[in-house]
Amino acid sequence: MIPLQWLIGICVVVGAVCALWRARRWFRGQPAKVDFVRGLMRYPRSYFVDLHHIVARDPYTARMHMMVAGGFTAALLLTLAVHLFNIDSRVLAWLLLVFLALMGVGAAFVAMRRSPKRARLSAGGFSRLPWSLFAFAAAFFLATLPKAGLVASFAALSVPGIVVLLLAAWGCAEMVAFLPLGPMKHSFAGAMHLICHPRFARLGAARPDSGLKPLDLSAPKLGVETPADFKWNQLLGFDACVQCGRCEVVCPAFAAELPLNPKKLIQDLARAVDPGGNDLAYAGSSYPGRSVGHAHGGPSQPIIGDGAMIHPDTLWSCTTCRACVQECPMMIEHVDAIIDLRRFQALEKGAVPGKAPLVLAELRATDTQSGAALASRLDWAADLSLPLISTKGECDVLLWLGEGAFDLRNQRTLRALVRLMRHAKIDFAVLGEEELDTGDLARRLGDEATFQDLAKRNAATLAKYRFRRIVTADPHVFHSLRNEYPAFGARHEVLHHTMLLDELMTNGALPKTKAQPTKTTYHDPCYLGRYNGEIRAPRAILDAIGVERVEMERSGMRSMCCGGGGGAPVTDIAGKKRIPDVRMEQARETGAAVVAVACPNCAVMLEGVVGPRPEIFDVAELLLQAVEAA
Amino acid sequence: MAIDVAVLVSVGRHPVSGRARRADADARAVELALSIAGANVRLIHAGDPGEPALRDYLGMGANTMTVLRMAPEADPVLPLSAHLSSMRPQIVLMGTRAEGGEDSGLVPYLVAQALEVPLVPGIVSLSLAGERAEMLQGLPRGRRRSLAASLPLVATVPVMAPAPRMSAFGLARRGTIEVKDVTAAADEARAAWTEGPARRRPKRIKVMKAASAADRVRAVTEMAAGKGKVLQNLPPDEAAKAIFDYLVAEGIVQAKP
Ligand code: SF4
Numbered sequence: 051m052i053p054l055q056w057l058i059g060i061c062v063v064v065g066a067v068c069a070l071w072r073a074r075r076w077f078r079g080q081p082a083k084v085d086f087v088r089g090l091m092r093y094p095r096s097y098f099v100d101l102h103h104i105v106a107r108d109p110y111t112a113r114m115h116m117m118v119a120g121g122f123t124a125a126l127l128l129t130l131a132v133h134l135f136n137i138d139s140r141v142l143a144w145l146l147l148v149f150l151a152l153m154g155v156g157a158a159f160v161a162m163r164r165s166p167k168r169a170r171l172s173a174g175g176f177s178r179l180p181w182s183l184f185a186f187a188a189a190f191f192l193a194t195l196p197k198a199g200l201v202a203s204f205a206a207l208s209v210p211g212i213v214v215l216l217l218a219a220w221g222c223a224e225m226v227a228f229l230p231l232g233p234m235k236h237s238f239a240g241a242m243h244l245i246c247h248p249r250f251a252r253l254g255a256a257r258p259d260s261g262l263k264p265l266d267l268s269a270p271k272l273g274v275e276t277p278a279d280f281k282w283n284q285l286l287g288f289d290a291c292v293q294c295g296r297c298e299v300v301c302p303a304f305a306a307e308l309p310l311n312p313k314k315l316i317q318d319l320a321r322a323v324d325p326g327g328n329d330l331a332y333a334g335s336s337y338p339g340r341s342v343g344h345a346h347g348g349p350s351q352p353i354i355g356d357g358a359m360i361h362p363d364t365l366w367s368c369t370t371c372r373a374c375v376q377e378c379p380m381m382i383e384h385v386d387a388i389i390d391l392r393r394f395q396a397l398e399k400g401a402v403p404g405k406a407p408l409v410l411a412e413l414r415a416t417d418t419q420s421g422a423a424l425a426s427r428l429d430w431a432a433d434l435s436l437p438l439i440s441t442k443g444e445c446d447v448l449l450w451l452g453e454g455a456f457d458l459r460n461q462r463t464l465r466a467l468v469r470l471m472r473h474a475k476i477d478f479a480v481l482g483e484e485e486l487d488t489g490d491l492a493r494r495l496g497d498e499a500t501f502q503d504l505a506k507r508n509a510a511t512l513a514k515y516r517f518r519r520i521v522t523a524d525p526h527v528f529h530s531l532r533n534e535y536p537a538f539g540a541r542h543e544v545l546h547h548t549m550l551l552d553e554l555m556t557n558g559a560l561p562k563t564k565a566q567p568t569k570t571t572y573h574d575p576c577y578l579g580r581y582n583g584e585i586r587a588p589r590a591i592l593d594a595i596g597v598e599r600v601e602m603e604r605s606g607m608r609s610m611c612c613g614g615g616g617g618a619p620v621t622d623i624a625g626k627k628r629i630p631d632v633r634m635e636q637a638r639e640t641g642a643a644v645v646a647v648a649c650p651n652c653a654v655m656l657e658g659v660v661g662p663r664p665e666i667f668d669v670a671e672l673l674l675q676a677v678e679a680a
Numbered sequence: 681m682a683i684d685v686a687v688l689v690s691v692g693r694h695p696v697s698g699r700a701r702r703a704d705a706d707a708r709a710v711e712l713a714l715s716i717a718g719a720n721v722r723l724i725h726a727g728d729p730g731e732p733a734l735r736d737y738l739g740m741g742a743n744t745m746t747v748l749r750m751a752p753e754a755d756p757v758l759p760l761s762a763h764l765s766s767m768r769p770q771i772v773l774m775g776t777r778a779e780g781g782e783d784s785g786l787v788p789y790l791v792a793q794a795l796e797v798p799l800v801p802g803i804v805s806l807s808l809a810g811e812r813a814e815m816l817q818g819l820p821r822g823r824r825r826s827l828a829a830s831l832p833l834v835a836t837v838p839v840m841a842p843a844p845r846m847s848a849f850g851l852a853r854r855g856t857i858e859v860k861d862v863t864a865a866a867d868e869a870r871a872a873w874t875e876g877p878a879r880r881r882p883k884r885i886k887v888m889k890a891a892s893a894a895d896r897v898r899a900v901t902e903m904a905a906g907k908g909k910v911l912q913n914l915p916p917d918e919a920a921k922a923i924f925d926y927l928v929a930e931g932i933v934q935a936k937p
């Protein structure tokens with residue numbers, strides 16, 4: 051079998067050259083601190099535990115992938131031993147047969163998954179993949195039969211010999227020689243990505259690693275304009291995309307037919323790295339309302355623009371809900387990339403659409419999103435005479451009111467929360483005029499300068515007072531104070547109000563409640579669930595007050611956004627539908643009479659849905675009702 | 681042929697926080713200038729070159745700004761006119777009035793007079809057609825009037841003009857400020873004033889008895905005519921009673937039982 055030996059040898063060499071060729075494009079990016087040794091040491095856990103957790107959410111795919119990837123990897127090593135180095139061992143030959151058979155069955159699963167055709171899966175090279183897998187498995191199965199002693203060996207120029215050689219050429223071309231360039235690229239780039247992950251801390255972390263990293267505002271260029279402005283390991287990440295479409299399926303903007311598809315976004319970013327990059331070879335769903343074929347880019351060409359690689363409407367459709375990040379089996383960080391791109395648009399071009407420039411200007415001039423006077427933050431509570439920390443000096447709970455204090459709907463939630471804290475005799479205080487906006491909105495819109503200014507001033511205020519912990523009813527405030535303020539020196543224990551209320555119920559600090567038998571479904575806020583992993587406390591409260599709790603199809607860490615995050619309500623990119631309408635439809639399907647929320651944005655977005663719909667109450671409001679009914 | 685467009689910009693003041701910012705109408709004038717095809721936009725300010733709010737204008741995309749250094753309270757008309765007459769721009773734009781200071785809206789008229797060029801007040805758009813400028817003037821209630829004038833000219837831009845673009849932090853940081861020392865007469869009248877927040881005048885009560893949304897829209901948009909009662913030739917105490925009853929009915933005063 052001399053020709054087969056040559057074939058394998060050549061393919062291995064070509065494969066190595068292709069891998070280097072492919073890796074070259076990642077190094078068009080910016081330097082990044084990467085600890086290779088640590089990444090390599092952790093690789094088995096990163097792959098078999100962290101990555102497997104995500105893949106296993108789709109059991110069919112997980113089984114399929116285990117057979118194909120496991121079968122292929124083992125088979126490839128054994129093939130090298132048996133056919134390249136000609137180690138004459140029946141045991142190895144038999145083992146090889148087993149793994150090739152496993153791989154063959156896996157390939158059948160791959161083919162079945164793609165038929166009938168599914169919108170989320172890409173065609174193109176991926177349609178060919180099951181047959182390439184099959185060719186590889188079949189070729190070496192046949193070639194190994196004589197070595198296992200099952201059939202007499204056949205000559206290279208016999209009919210079976212030529213069949214084996216042709217199949218092996220096909221299989222090895224796809225699976226070895228051109229692996230780093232075709233659909234199998236994900237295996238090579240994916241492994242490298244896990245080793246050099248830009249958010250290495252997320253691997254094995256107890257709660258999501260979701261805080262954005264501060265931008266150096268004195269850098270000569272702020273944010274990402276061209277592919278070469280990304281860190282090299284971000285470029286590597288884009289290359290790892292296997293086009294599985296899981297992100298596309300969960301994206302709220304895609305569901306409401308806004309012009310965004312996270313899968314195409316990552317593909318466009320990956321393709322923009324090549325000189326003369328375009329999307330002509332992309333064979334998946336496009337951005338809703340925009341056809342494939344209009345993207346043009348290159349390593350030092352602007353990514354965002356009309357006629358560039360990505361249209362600005364696509365960039366600004368994202369609600370930063372992290373559903374895509376949560377689902378992505380390749381652990382790609384879509385939101386980080388989107389924020390990097392937004393930072394350049396906001397800080398270097400001032401190109402932020404819709405009402406956002408107005409809101410940002412108000413933030414700079416008044417430290418509130420609505421342009422309200424800071425002194426009016428307590429107007430809604432004139433009758434509650436909330437204690438100020440500036441007069442008390444210290445307290446147990448510092449209540450952070452947030453922008454919700456200026457909004458009629460959310461004042462009702464805050465009122466309920468204050469009354470519950472009074473019932474529980476909590477020693478609390480508010481900042482009053484000293485509370486500035488956290489800057490969360492500015493940060494998601496890419497205006498890092500305004501965010502850092504607010505964060506620094508808030509951090510200085512917090513440093514003046516003594517309190518045990520901060521409580522807020524706004525998950526966006528919760529997220530920035532808890533995960534993003536420590537970078538500005540503000541390290542405090544921060545609780546979402548549902549976490550506090552759950553604690554108060556558990557330790558008996560709240561009065562008895564009367565059971566509320568209403569059928570209720572809970573809508574997880576992205577910034578509480580996916581950003582902070584807190585999906586238990588609100589449900590525990592609802593269960594404790596005895597509602598009949600039903601879950602929507604998407605809930606918990608896989609919940610769907612209300613459309614209110616990431617500044618989407620102010621950039622206001624039009625789609626065929628509205629995201630809150632899509633979400634409300636899912637709530638209606640449960641037959642619930644009440645949708646419980648835990649975020650001022652969710653409350654406003656969902657209450658804005660017209661037509662007959664369940665009522666919207668914050669968890670605090672429901673709890674107060676139950677307390678006062680008793 | 682590039683056309684020189686000078687935009688006079690001032691330091692504004694946010695109506696709620698009182699914080700210094702780009703003045704709204706002036707920012708709209710810059711926006712309008714930047715929208716003129718082939719315009720070479722130059723920003724000019726008379727006052728303190730160290731004022732951070734000036735950078736808000738640079739963040740809109742003009743690379744440089746000339747600041748005629750003088751005391752911020754001094755009268756800017758003479759230095760501005762002198763600078764403009766040596767620079768000779770074809771178009772001078774500015775907001776209709778400042779936010780702070782006298783707020784009289786007279787600066788554009790005085791500058792136009794000094795330059796001896798016509799002034800077009802309240803334009804919301806401008807485009808060039810050869811040696812002429814074609815403009816839309818904004819009138820109350822959303823009406824527009826189309827005007828044309830030959831260059832050079834001075835025009836003012838009201839707050840109803842298109843919203844200004846966002847000021848980009850990076851551009852604001854990189855923009856340069858050229859300082860030119862000028863002598864300006866102190867504004868003595870102004871020095872004698874004390875400034876305080878304006879008080880909103882109470883609104884007239886409008887009773888809306890609308891059955892449908894269409895009625896409500898009509899009630900808001902139409903000029904109210906012939907509403908209420910006209911009482912004539914009443915004895916004073918009966919007239920007083922009628923007014924009192926009206927105030928009670930409106931809930932403005934409470935009748936003692
Ligand atoms: S963060 Fe949410 S809205 Fe943005 S691309 Fe991902 S799934 Fe879509």
Ligand code: SF4
Pocket residue numbers: 290291292293294295296297298312313316374377378379380381382
């Ligand atoms: S970005 Fe991730 S989830 Fe989306 S298609 Fe690529 S691999 Fe799949």
